[in-house]
Amino acid sequence: MNLDQHGLIGSWANPATSGQGVLMDVELDFYGTSVGLLFGGWFTYDVSAAGGPRWYTIQGQVHATDAAATMPIYLTDGGAFDSAQVTTTAPVGQATLAFSDCMHGTLQYSFSDGSGRSGDIPLSRLLANVTCAPAGDNGNSAADYLLSGAWADPRNSGQGLVFDWNPVQDVLFAAWYTFAADAGPGSGAAGQRWYTLQAVPVPGATTVNDIGIYETTGGVFDHAATIMTAPVGNASSSITRAVRRR
Template sequence: MKIWHRTFAAALLLAAHPVLGLDFTEVDMTGRRFVPQEVTISVGDTVIWRNRDGFHNIVADDGSFTSGNPNNEQFAFEHTFDKPGIFGYHCSVHGAPGEGMHGKVIVQRSSSEAGNLDPNSSGSWFNPQTDGQGFLIEVSAIPKVFTLAWFTWGDNGAYDWLTAAGNYTGPTATLVLSRTRGGAFNDPKPVQSNDAGTASFRLTGCDTAEFTFSMTDPPRSGTIPLRKLLPDPLCPTQPAAR
């Protein structure tokens, strides 16, 4: 990361970036605002902040970068983001994390990263065509374990809740389905779990997946298209290539 003072140095920076082949996004500090307040970039991209007027600086909420002490010169400051995430920042004079003069940089994952299961895949998934049922999914990075709870319906219209667990590689988790019976609300009495079949969960995009199952009790099989209930803000603009 670097900081330049005066307009001449800032002009040199603008000329240099196209030659180096870097992608960059500009944010102005004007008055007591960052404009735009929120930007979305990709891993490896650079954000350049320019102080147009005022007594300002840039400080990351987590302390990972800063332009240094505030000053009222027309300066330019850059930082390259080498990992995905949501990075808040503020001016230490006129703001605080999430308050006053503050901003946000959303760094999206690459398409290859978004195409593989990871903890970002955790959450609620459902099929929009069959409202009222779905999956709660948890993905652990270390160890690489995938678990889910499947909330669905039996042929008689009663709840049919199943669980599954297994390992995953790349976009796919291989699972063993279980059905638990014999429980009662808030009752510590032991319950009984039995194998109910096998299944797999495969990402088809950052926020889309396919759930393929083969059940033995009762016998049934199929593939369910799924969508994540709350979209992942770190998903790349273009869907992952499959």
């Protein structure tokens, strides 16, 4: 399975542990021919439901000829919602990603933060495949799928969104990695917050209005739990269309 391809961009999750998952972005040939950069936003929870939301990022090289890729897991904390309050990012473990095909993969994790957490998460793609093929790009038109990936405001330290624009199903899904509005510099991981966004965009449109913002609570890290998802707001997105990827 060629891991150095845009086709792996999108939303991935384990159906058995609803309310958590990973949104991935792959920058093709970022480090050179057949060596790309994979970035993943992992939205999940503390080890108990009372602990609240947690999120991590994973980032590393992916090679077209390797069946799996191993990279650090990072924790970012200290920020405040939509603020330049300085954050701290540090490695807290290691993850290995492998994909058996364009719809299924595995996230193996091992934390070094003293929690002793380790395990394997079976991943399934949540939205339709657009351009992925085992050997690389399948030749299908990417359309708005090329807008998928990691986006952020450089003025907001350590926070941003990972979008999954899916033209096959006409769905926009995103995870927003941020912090509580009143989180102080010493709030630690408890100050983290994440939200999901979802809308049905008009193909080719430069503006998407009435994007629902949702908060999901009650989850437990890598465990099935009774969760609740509720709308907490709405957003709009305006895009200046340009060639984003090489």
